[in-house]
Each structure stands twice: as structure tokens, then as C-alpha cells.
Amino acid sequence: MSSHAKPKTSDQSSPSAPIPSAGIFVGFSYQYFNFDKIDNVNLKNFGAVFQHESEADLCTPVPRVTCLPDGEPVFQKDVIGTQNRIDLKVNQFVGVATFGVTDRFDLSVAIPILNVREGMYSDANITSFEGPTDFPPCCVHQFDPANPQVPTYANFISSSHETFFNNRSSTGIGDVIIRGKYEVLRREKWGLALGTDIHLPTGDEKNFLGSGTWGVRPFGTFSYSGRIAPHASLGYQVNGDSVLAGDITTDTKAHMPNVLTYSAGLDAGLTHRISVTGDFIGQSLFDTKRISATTFTDFGGNVHADLKATTATTNQAYISAGGKINPVGRLLVILNVLFQLNDAGLRSKPVPLVGLSYTF
Numbered sequence: 001m002s003s004h005a006k007p008k009t010s011d012q013s014s015p016s017a018p019i020p021s022a023g024i025f026v027g028f029s030y031q032y033f034n035f036d037k038i039d040n041v042n043l044k045n046f047g048a049v050f051q052h053e054s055e056a057d058l059c060t061p062v063p064r065v066t067c068l069p070d071g072e073p074v075f076q077k078d079v080i081g082t083q084n085r086i087d088l089k090v091n092q093f094v095g096v097a098t099f100g101v102t103d104r105f106d107l108s109v110a111i112p113i114l115n116v117r118e119g120m121y122s123d124a125n126i127t128s129f130e131g132p133t134d135f136p137p138c139c140v141h142q143f144d145p146a147n148p149q150v151p152t153y154a155n156f157i158s159s160s161h162e163t164f165f166n167n168r169s170s171t172g173i174g175d176v177i178i179r180g181k182y183e184v185l186r187r188e189k190w191g192l193a194l195g196t197d198i199h200l201p202t203g204d205e206k207n208f209l210g211s212g213t214w215g216v217r218p219f220g221t222f223s224y225s226g227r228i229a230p231h232a233s234l235g236y237q238v239n240g241d242s243v244l245a246g247d248i249t250t251d252t253k254a255h256m257p258n259v260l261t262y263s264a265g266l267d268a269g270l271t272h273r274i275s276v277t278g279d280f281i282g283q284s285l286f287d288t289k290r291i292s293a294t295t296f297t298d299f300g301g302n303v304h305a306d307l308k309a310t311t312a313t314t315n316q317a318y319i320s321a322g323g324k325i326n327p328v329g330r331l332l333v334i335l336n337v338l339f340q341l342n343d344a345g346l347r348s349k350p351v352p353l354v355g356l357s358y359t360f
Contacts, residue, residue, distance in 0.1 A: 025098040029334065029355035033090040033348040039291045039314075040343040043086045047305020049296040050080040066134035075139040077129045077299035087119040087167075092174075096357075104183040112174035116208045119167035126160040129299050170207035176200045181221075190224040199237070205244050212242035213256050232264040245289075257288040257314075265320070273326040277336070281318040285345070288314050317341040322353070330359040 036043055055076055059067035066074045091114070098108040130140045142159035155163045181195030197217040203210020219235025239256035246254035265279030289309055296306040322336030334355035340347050 023100045024360045025096075025100075025357065026360075027094075027096040027355060027357035029094045029096075029353055031092045031094075031338075031351055031353045033092065033351055035088040035090075035346055035348045037343055037347040039345065041291050041293050041307065043088065046084055046293065046307065048082050048084060049298075049304045049306040050082070052076045052078055065136065065139060066130070073139070074129055074131075074134050075141065078141045079127050079296070079298050079304065080124050081127060081296075081304040082122050082124045083305070084123075085119075085121045087117075089117045091115040104186070106181055108177075108179040108181070110177040110179070112176075112203075113172070114174045114203070114209050115169065115171045117167070117169040118208070120165065122164045124162050124164065127298055127300065127302060127304075128160065170204070170209060172204055172207070172209050174203040175210040175215075176202045189226060190222065193221045193223075195219055195221070197235070197237070199239075201240075201242075205242060206248065211239070211256060212244050213240035213253075215239045215256070217259075217261065219261070227269045228266060229268075230264070230266040233262065235261040237261065255287075257285040260284040260286070267324070274323065276323045277321070279320040281320055281338075283316050285314045285316070287311055288345075290314060314344045315342070316344045332357045 052075065055073055056071055058065045058073050059071050068074060068077075093113040094110055095113075096108065096110045098106050100106045124143075126141050126143070128141050143156060143162040144159075145156035153164060153166045155165070157163065176199075178198045178200065179195055181193050183191050183193045185192040195218070197215075197219065199211070199215035199217070201210055201213050203212075205212030215237050217235045217237035219233055221231065221233040223229070223231040237259040239258055241253040242256045243251055243253050245256045246252040261283045263279055263281045265277065267275050267277050269275045288311065290312050292308050292310065294306050294308040296304045298304065317340070319339045319341060320336055321339070322334065325333040325335075327333060332355075334353065334357065336353040336355070338348075338351040338353065
């Protein structure tokens with residue numbers, strides 16, 4: 001998935017745990033995403049209009065079809081109005097390993113495995129403007145149940161009305177993240193670390209398993225130790241080019257939006273083995289595509305529900321709340337729920353997370 005579409009993980013599933021010199025930290029987490037909106041457009045019910053490609057050359061120099069005063073063929077005014085539903089669910093499993101090279105420097109790797117399930121339903125109606133005196137009669141648009149190109153997952157209702165449905169799933173490795181982090185300042189109660197994440201394009205972007213491009217994110221983190229332990233981070237991810245930002249139908253790549261990431265939160269110890277956590281997590285995606293609902297009025301004055309794409313900065317905001325339990329030794333059990341606060345980008349219903357980690 002693109003950086004503005006892929007599942008958002010909370011800090012507990014990222015390779016960031018402090019570990020002792022020459023120690024090894026391993027972790028595993030599971031998250032479930034059920035997407036219901038994109039930029040405030042309801043994925044369960046939205047309209048989209050498909051217009052005819054331009055064929056004005058049929059009207060000049062000698063008209064070969066019935067033409068309008070504006071120089072366009074009559075049939076070119078035909079539209080297909082659709083009402084659609086998309087069901088998109090993702091199961092994400094992430095394995096993390098961190099190795100303490102020294103007491104200040106550690107290396108980490110995070111390997112996600114995703115199961116993506118998507119279903120699509122579309123109810124399509126042709127609005128045609130040809131009349132009995134228009135020529136040639138072959139240009140009247142209609143659905144043809146005998147057409148061998150019509151997929152088996154289509155339901156013919158009439159020559160102007162047809163429904164389409166399909167569902168697919170994919171499972172595989174996502175984009176692997178490699179991290180290096182160095183603690184540049186260490187005081188008795190607090191510390192400051194700088195690091196870099198390298199996002200590798202290991203996931204299949206055409207099956208929504210990855211972004212299709214590399215990414216580099218330098219970042220800084222602040223942490224304070226104590227019964228109440230605040231922490232914060234700030235980073236900036238630079239991405240390359242991907243078909244997910246371009247045109248996937250022509251395999252044309254474009255620049256994946258760069259991302260400013262920021263977070264702040266705290267851990268609060270309730271007992272020796274139980275703590276609660278809360279985080280604000282935000283990201284700003286620059287020069288990214290946004291979708292909004294609009295309407296389209298056709299040649300006959302009929303109004304259809306439609307979508308409009310614009311380019312702008314998208315600011316996504318989340319709150320993560322949960323807790324950590326230390327049942328024995330250095331084993332941690334992590335329980336967490338991620339809530340998106342706004343409708344920017346691809347939005348999921350509340351995202352549960354369960355994780356385990358152990359420090360050797």
C-alpha cells in the first residue's frame with residue numbers, strides 16, 4: 001500500500017524498545033483494520049460517473065456521426081452513473097527484532113505479514129442521448145449479455161442497467177523496515193536518541209501489500225524514565241516513485257508523498273507489573289491525492305453522485321490507548337486500541353492490537 005493508505009501501526013509494534021548492551025529484544029504483534037472511509041467518503045456507499053473519451057475528430061472535417069454545435073458527437077455525452085461499495089479488511093502481523101550493538105546504539109528489523117481482503121459491488125446505469133434519427137445506430141451504448149468480454153461476476157438487468165461484483169484476497173510480506181538508533185544524550189532520568197528507518201519495497205504494491213518504493217525516515221526521540229514516563233518523537237520520511245502514486249493501469253510511476261511524523265505520549269505504572277499507555281500519533285502527507293464527494297450534471301440535466309480528486313496536504317491524527325502487563329521475567333503482553341481522530345486519508349474503525357515481547 002501507499003504511505004497514505006497502508007495500515008498505521010502504534011508505537012508498540014515498531015522496532016524502538018530500549019535494550020541493554022549486546023541484548024536482544026524480540027516482539028510480535030497483530031492488528032486488525034476494517035476500513036470504512038477515505039477522506040470522508042463512505043466506502044460502503046459512494047457514487048462515481050464514467051464519461052466517454054473524446055472523439056471530436058469524428059465531427060471534422062466531414063461529420064461521420066450526429067454532431068452537436070459544440071463539435072462533439074451526441075454519443076460522447078453518454079455517461080455511466082454508478083453506486084458502489086468497497087469492503088477492505090487487513091490482518092497485519094509484525095515481527096520485530098532489535099540487537100543492542102553497544103549500550104547506546106542498536107539495530108532493528110520489522111517484518112510485516114499482511115492478509116488483505118477486498119470486495120467490490122457496483123450498480124451501473126447508462127444514460128444515453130442518441131435518438132432514432134441519429135447516425136450511425138451502432139453508437140447507442142448498452143450492456144450486452146452476449147458479449148464474451150463481460151465478466152462472469154456481472155449481473156445483466158437490462159440493456160442500460162447492470163451490476164458488477166468481485167472479491168479478492170492476497171497474503172504476503174509487506175515493506176520491511178530496518179532501523180538504526182543512537183542515544184546521543186543520556187541523563188539520569190531522560191535521554192535523546194537519533195535514528196533512521198529504511199523502508200524496503202518488499203511488499204507487492206499491486207496486491208496492496210506494500211508501497212512499491214523505498215523510503216528513508218530520519219527521526220529523533222525523547223524519553224523520560226519514572227513511574228510516569230513521557231516520550232515523544234519527530235521524523236520526516238522521504239519516498240521514491242511508485243505506480244500507486246501514478247497510473248497503475250499504464251504502469252506509470254509518480255512520486256509517493258513525503259511524510260512528516262510526530263507523536264507524544266506517556267507510560268504510567270499502576271503496579272510493579274502493570275502499566276497503562278496513551279499516545280497521540282500524527283502524520284502529514286505532502287502533495288497527496290484527496291477524494292471528495294461531489295455531483296455531476298449530464299447533458300440532459302440529470303444529476304449523478306460523483307467523486308472529485310484534488311492535491312493537498314493531508315494531516316492524519318490518531319490516539320493510541322492501552323496497557324502493558326509483565327506476567328513473568330522480561331516477558332511483556334501489550335494490549336492496545338488505535339483510534340483515528342479525523343477523516344483524512346484511508347480511515348479504519350478502531351484498530352485492536354495484541355502483542356508479545358521479550359528481552360534476552
